[in-house]
Amino acid sequence: MKVEEFLNAVCEVLLRDPNTLSLDDTPNTVEEWDSVGHLSIIATIDEELGIPVDTEEMQNFRSIGELVERLKSKNALED
Amino acid sequence: MHAGILGISFYLPQRRETNEDLRRENPDWRMDELYEKSGISARHVAGDDETASDLGYNAAARLLHRSVVPPEEIDYLIYCTQSPDHFLPSAACVLQKRLGLGTHVGAFDYNLGCSGFIYGLQIAKSMVTSGVTRNVLLITADTYSKFIHARDRTVRTLFGDGAAATLIGRSDGPGRIGDFVVGTDGTGADKMIVPAGGLRMPSSPETADEITDDADCTRSKDNLFMDGPAIFSFVITTVPRTLKALLQKTGLSSDDVDWYVYHQANKYMLEHLARRSKIPDDKMIIDVETTGNTVSASIPIAIQRSVEAGKIRVGHRLVLVGFGVGYSWGACDVVWE
Numbered sequence: 001m002k003v004e005e006f007l008n009a010v011c012e013v014l015l016r017d018p019n020t021l022s023l024d025d026t027p028n029t030v031e032e033w034d035s036v037g038h039l040s041i042i043a044t045i046d047e048e049l050g051i052p053v054d055t056e057e058m059q060n061f062r063s064i065g066e067l068v069e070r071l072k073s074k075n076a077l078e079d
Numbered sequence: 080m081h082a083g084i085l086g087i088s089f090y091l092p093q094r095r096e097t098n099e100d101l102r103r104e105n106p107d108w109r110m111d112e113l114y115e116k117s118g119i120s121a122r123h124v125a126g127d128d129e130t131a132s133d134l135g136y137n138a139a140a141r142l143l144h145r146s147v148v149p150p151e152e153i154d155y156l157i158y159c160t161q162s163p164d165h166f167l168p169s170a171a172c173v174l175q176k177r178l179g180l181g182t183h184v185g186a187f188d189y190n191l192g193c194s195g196f197i198y199g200l201q202i203a204k205s206m207v208t209s210g211v212t213r214n215v216l217l218i219t220a221d222t223y224s225k226f227i228h229a230r231d232r233t234v235r236t237l238f239g240d241g242a243a244a245t246l247i248g249r250s251d252g253p254g255r256i257g258d259f260v261v262g263t264d265g266t267g268a269d270k271m272i273v274p275a276g277g278l279r280m281p282s283s284p285e286t287a288d289e290i291t292d293d294a295d296c297t298r299s300k301d302n303l304f305m306d307g308p309a310i311f312s313f314v315i316t317t318v319p320r321t322l323k324a325l326l327q328k329t330g331l332s333s334d335d336v337d338w339y340v341y342h343q344a345n346k347y348m349l350e351h352l353a354r355r356s357k358i359p360d361d362k363m364i365i366d367v368e369t370t371g372n373t374v375s376a377s378i379p380i381a382i383q384r385s386v387e388a389g390k391i392r393v394g395h396r397l398v399l400v401g402f403g404v405g406y407s408w409g410a411c412d413v414v415w416e
Contacts, residue, residue, distance in 0.1 A: 034109075035233055035294050036116045036347070039311045043351050046315050054316040059308040 001049060003068055003077050009048050010064070013040040023065035041067070049076045082207035082247055083254030083416045084200075085214070087383040088142035089243040090134050091123040091370060101236065104229070107295070113236050118346025122239030122371030125222040131162040132170040134242035135220035136177050138376075142216070142244040143178060150179065153246075154212035156186040157202060159195040159375045161404070162222040163188065174218065185212070192271070193342045193403030195219050195375030196243075197261065197411055200399075203247035204256040214248035219375035223303055226273045228289070230297035234305050237345055239371030243379035253394045254416025259409060260325045262317070267406035270309040275300040310403070314348060318402050319355045325398065325410040333358070336412075337395040338385065340364045342402055343377035364390070375401070391415050 008018045014032040027033040033041075045067075046053045051074055053059065061067040071077040098110040098120050114120055125134060135158060143150055156178075158171040171186035191198055196219050203215035220242030227235050247256065275286035286300040298304060318341070326333065339358050341349055346365055353363040366381045373380055378399055385391040395415045402408040 034112075035307055036113065038308055039347070040116075042308055042312055043315065046312075047351070047354065052316055053312040055312075059306075059312050 001077055003072075003079055006044075006048065006068070006071070006077055007064065009044050010041055013044050021064055023068060024063065026063045045071070051076050080208050080210070081250045081255040082204040083250030083252070083256060084413060085246040085248045085250070085254070085416060086142055086145060086147040087243060087245045087379045087386075088138050088145065089241060089376060089380045089383055090137035090141060091239075091241045092125045092129055092134060094124045094126055095121050096124050097121040098236075105232070108232055108236070110236070113232075116345070116347040117237060118365065118367050119237065119239075119371045121369050123241060124224045125240045129222075130164045131160045131220040131222045131240075131242065132158070132164050132174060134222065134240065135160070135170070135218040135244065136174060138220065138242040139174065139178055139216060139218050139244035142246060147246050148214050148248060151181055153180055153214045153216050154184060155203070155206060155215040156180060156184055157199055157215060157217050158186070158188045159191055159199050159217070159219045160188065160221055161190055161192050161374070162220075162225055163190075180216075191407055192221070192374050192405065193344065193372075193377065194261075194401035194405065194407040194409050196245075196378045197259070197399060197401040197409030198407075199245070199375075200247065200256055200411060200413075201259045201261065201409065207248055214246060217245045217247060219243050219245070219379065221374040221376065223374060226301075226303040228298040228302040230291075231302065232296050233294070233307055234303050237372050239373050241370060241373035241376040241380060243376040243383070245379050250416055252416055253414055255414045257412035257414070258325065258329045259411045260321055260328060261409035262321065262407075264313075264406040267309065267313055270306040270313070270406070271304070271404040273301070273303050311348065313406050314344070314402050315351055315355060317406070317408055318352050318400055321400060321402070321408055321410045322356050322398065325412065329412050331396070331412060335396055336362065336398050338362055338364055338391055338397045339400070340378055340381050340385070340397050341400045342372075343367045343370070343381050344372050344403070374403075386415070
């Protein structure tokens with residue numbers, strides 16, 4: 001999946017307009033990224049990318065950029 | 080010989096906390112958004128002097144009142160809780176007396192959370208089908224509210240107190256408790272825990288020190304801690320696999336199943352699990368709105384309320400899945416009596 005598509009899937013579960021997330025975003029810059037929002041992002045990884053989420057690195061990420069890098073290193077995302 | 084679920088009764092404490100109550104107390108909690116995801120609008124909370132075994136007693140007394148089987152034919156009482164009245168004695172012994180059951184009854188407690196009902200059914204089925212006992216009274220009861228810090232949004236909004244009593248015995252009708260798949264992964268032990276208050280870390284002034292985390296949730300080591308992302312990830316990874324394993328073991332196809340009654344964690348999680356396992360919406364029981372997550376009582380409460388609502392009927396095949404603290408999980412198929 002392309003990074004852009006993934007970010008839009010995350011926008012959708014966070015109930016944001018498309019193309020409103022950047023790699024710099026964190027829970028502090030995105031109002032909808034609260035504890036429930038965080039679970040929604042994990043659910044999106046599970047559902048859209050189908051990679052195992054029962055690992056620390058798929059649970060604890062503090063920015064969109066950090067998550068995207070980890071997913072790219074698993075070949076789950078491409079530019 | 081087949082064992083079946085012969086009856087279920089449940090009890091919810093009288094005190095209720097609505098989302099409105101929580102909002103009044105915590106104006107910064109975004110209850111509407113939480114409700115949207117969790118599907119929970121109220122939960123019952125035990126009174127200050129009310130323990131899990133009191134709730135369990137009330138549930139069991141209701142069940143006995145229905146005279147499904149003569150009380151003297153109940154040979155075993157099994158009590159599941161994580162909110163024990165005492166370290167000792169077992170609450171099951173106290174409940175034997177309170178319920179007026181005979182002294183021929185075997186009774187013991189076991190400690191499991193959201194998987195507890197499945198394990199209780201497995202033990203009870205084994206005892207009945209092996210001829211060891213005629214009928215088993217299984218009581219699942221918890222009062223997580225006693226462990227929850229009033230300012231910990233992540234758990235206070237989700238959990239509710241409650242108890243269920245389930246009678247398992249020989250079935251001469253269509254009812255039966257079928258196959259089981261269970262599992263355990265103790266690496267998750269610290270992901271949902273009340274760290275202090277047992278013998279590993281006795282309660283002390285230090286354990287009562289309160290800490291407020293990044294998400295503005297406050298708790299001490301005497302309180303319930305839940306690592307939401309870890310638990311969620313564990314559940315959405317493990318539960319679909321467990322369902323698959325159960326269907327393989329039983330040879331059932333998903334078309335053979337009338338109702339999926341999962342542990343009632345919250346609406347969001349159940350909807351995700353349904354999508355993941357391609358369970359049609361109209362077969363997935365979601366009943367958290369007025370009770371919240373009642374731990375090991377959630378599955379029997381959801382079954383009984385669905386029976387009362389006319390959804391689950393005699394001969395229907397149910398798939399039950401429990402999962403949570405431990406990590407511990409289990410699934411089984413049941414034909415409703």
